[in-house]
Amino acid sequence: MRRAYAVWWVVPAVLTVVSITLWQGNAAKAVGAPGTSPERVAGELLVKLRGLKTTYAGSAVVSAIQKGAGTDTRVLEIEALKTDPSVSRVRIAEDSRLAMTLAALKDNPLIQYAEPNWIYRTADSGIPDDPEFGKLWGLQNTGQLDAAGQLGLAGADIGVVPVWQRGLTGNRDVVVAVIDSGVDWEHPDLASNIYLNPGEAGDKSSNGIDDDGNGFVDDVRGWNFAAKNNNPMDDNNHGTHCAGTIGAAGGNGTGVTGVNWKVSILPLKFLTAQGNGTSANSIEAVNYARMMKVRVINNSWGGGGYSKIMEDAIKAARDEGILVINASGNEKSSNDDKPHYPSNYNVENMVAVAATDNRDQLASFSNFGKRTVHVAAPGVKILSTIPKNKYAAASGTSMAAPHVSGIAALLLSVHPEWTYAEIKDRLIRTSMRAQGLRTRVLAKGRVSVANALDGFVPPNDEPEEKWWRDETREMESPHPYPPNSNVEIKITEAGARYIRVVFDRIETEKTYDKVQIAALDGTVVEEISGIHDNYVSEYIKGDTLVLKLVSDNTVNKYGFKATKIQVIK
Ligand SMILES: [Ca+2]
Numbered sequence: 001m002r003r004a005y006a007v008w009w010v011v012p013a014v015l016t017v018v019s020i021t022l023w024q025g026n027a028a029k030a031v032g033a034p035g036t037s038p039e040r041v042a043g044e045l046l047v048k049l050r051g052l053k054t055t056y057a058g059s060a061v062v063s064a065i066q067k068g069a070g071t072d073t074r075v076l077e078i079e080a081l082k083t084d085p086s087v088s089r090v091r092i093a094e095d096s097r098l099a100m101t102l103a104a105l106k107d108n109p110l111i112q113y114a115e116p117n118w119i120y121r122t123a124d125s126g127i128p129d130d131p132e133f134g135k136l137w138g139l140q141n142t143g144q145l146d147a148a149g150q151l152g153l154a155g156a157d158i159g160v161v162p163v164w165q166r167g168l169t170g171n172r173d174v175v176v177a178v179i180d181s182g183v184d185w186e187h188p189d190l191a192s193n194i195y196l197n198p199g200e201a202g203d204k205s206s207n208g209i210d211d212d213g214n215g216f217v218d219d220v221r222g223w224n225f226a227a228k229n230n231n232p233m234d235d236n237n238h239g240t241h242c243a244g245t246i247g248a249a250g251g252n253g254t255g256v257t258g259v260n261w262k263v264s265i266l267p268l269k270f271l272t273a274q275g276n277g278t279s280a281n282s283i284e285a286v287n288y289a290r291m292m293k294v295r296v297i298n299n300s301w302g303g304g305g306y307s308k309i310m311e312d313a314i315k316a317a318r319d320e321g322i323l324v325i326n327a328s329g330n331e332k333s334s335n336d337d338k339p340h341y342p343s344n345y346n347v348e349n350m351v352a353v354a355a356t357d358n359r360d361q362l363a364s365f366s367n368f369g370k371r372t373v374h375v376a377a378p379g380v381k382i383l384s385t386i387p388k389n390k391y392a393a394a395s396g397t398s399m400a401a402p403h404v405s406g407i408a409a410l411l412l413s414v415h416p417e418w419t420y421a422e423i424k425d426r427l428i429r430t431s432m433r434a435q436g437l438r439t440r441v442l443a444k445g446r447v448s449v450a451n452a453l454d455g456f457v458p459p460n461d462e463p464e465e466k467w468w469r470d471e472t473r474e475m476e477s478p479h480p481y482p483p484n485s486n487v488e489i490k491i492t493e494a495g496a497r498y499i500r501v502v503f504d505r506i507e508t509e510k511t512y513d514k515v516q517i518a519a520l521d522g523t524v525v526e527e528i529s530g531i532h533d534n535y536v537s538e539y540i541k542g543d544t545l546v547l548k549l550v551s552d553n554t555v556n557k558y559g560f561k562a563t564k565i566q567v568i569k
């Protein structure tokens with residue numbers, strides 16, 4: 001961008017004839033702040049003479065400047081480029097005359113180009129100066145240990161740093177409602193990113209009047225639906241932790257960094273200090289968020305049963321274009337089989353989020369469901385803000401959902417015109433594939449902000465059905481299997497790129513006893529329970545599949561029998 005030209009472009013002065021002196025001046029200094037206008041070296045320009053010059057032609061450049069810009073324009077320094085003598089770097093005494101000089105040279109037929117000597121810098125590293133940033137593996141996983149000492153897998157993160165490197169770090173115009181236990185809106189790493197209701201700000205914030213007429217008196221920074229007052233201060237920790245992942249102030253030299261360095265967090269408290277709340281109050285919070293026209297709602301909570309009224313509240317939010325991001329639950333169960341609310345409301349603007357660890361594996365506690373859980377995001381040992389200027393690591397799908405809410409907000413800061421449908425679609429389609437997530441979430445992988453922003457869809461690595469070839473292989477468990485079984489059979493087929501098992505029969509105590517299909521590194525791709533005949537398992541990438549049968553201490557059934565595997569080489 002060269003918009004700075006417009007600022008300092010001036011008309012050439014009237015020509016006068018005075019001599020030019022050449023002398024060494026002070027060292028050049030940079031002008032212009034990064035990120036505002038292009039930086040250039042003060043008083044310097046690059047001049048290219050028309051036609052190839054075999055000998056150095058500095059005097060021709062000086063006379064061109066003299067002729068065009070006037071002899072008040074003193075040339076301090078002139079030097080040809082070593083690699084191209086037709087180009088001279090010229091330094092004049094007064095930076096204020098640079099624009100005029102450039103303009104004059106452009107009109108000179110002997111001069112092919114004249115331009116400022118721009119300053120380039122290495123692309124912004126994108127790494128904020130917040131001292132705890134290095135621990136935020138969900139944002140940048142370099143293979144560091146998590147807070148429990150688990151070694152990370154480099155790159156198993158949400159891919160936000162490449163987005164920050166482009167200078168895209170969020171915008172206060174994007175409002176995210178955190179419906180939770182409140183937010184410590186005074187936390188030094190959050191205070192600058194708390195939403196302030198313009199209709200109740202300043203003198204209006206404590207006058208006891210509903211100045212904006214929205215039905216809530218002095219609701220300057222959200223609302224407390226549990227205590228029915230205007231102070232959504234967090235007395236639990238949970239909401240403040242979620243808020244920090246979405247938008248702890250980035251680059252402020254303090255604490256952690258949110259997915260967004262800048263965003264507006266609307267704290268809506270309905271969970272009490274004990275971490276529970278009612279359907280009625282959660283519905284109030286969703287309706288309030290809709291009324292305030294937020295773009296994203298984060299729901300890091302769940303339980304209870306189906307509520308038609310809540311479903312209607314979410315549909316009303318949908319009709320206002322609001323994206324609703326929900327934790328999928330921490331019961332280790334399939335939401336395809338056993339619904340979890342609110343994440344299971346089947347409304348177009350709902351996104352259910354499973355949790356991953358720092359190796360792109362489904363978290364041990366996370367719910368899943370390849371039809372009902374849309375995406376997966378980091379949720380194990382996530383460091384974030386907690387009240388009273390403190391920080392703590394926490395695990396849960398509660399920690400995964402705010403990563404996705406943060407991503408949605410960051411995308412909206414770049415593309416405010418994107419609809420909830422566009423964002424949801426991108427989150428799902430552009431997720432990074434991971435073997436441990438393929439059968440667990442609709443996206444078959446973990447979310448990536450960079451991919452979502454660019455619309456980059458990772459290559460489909462799924463094999464085509466027609467490629468499979470049979471190999472005879474007989475495997476069976478004891479019949480019946482004993483209590484507390486831990487059968488493990490390692491199946492290797494040299495040269496195989498993909499491998500799976502075709503079972504003649506599986507019969508286990510449903511839910512309690514399971515046949516597992518795992519990779520060599522322990523990643524469980526499928527769990528099969530109950531009765532199945534002629535069952536084709538999910539595949540494992542690579543030449544080895546680990547077949548397991550795990551059972552509890554009572555009710556033992558037939559187990560499994562297989563007479564072939566299938567491979568793709
Ligand atoms: Ca009000």
Ligand SMILES: [Ca+2]
Binds near residue numbers: 204
């Ligand atoms: Ca007021």
Ligand SMILES: [Ca+2]
Binds near residue numbers: 248250257
């Ligand atoms: Ca910070």
Ligand SMILES: [Ca+2]
Binds near residue numbers: 509512513551555
């Ligand atoms: Ca059993």
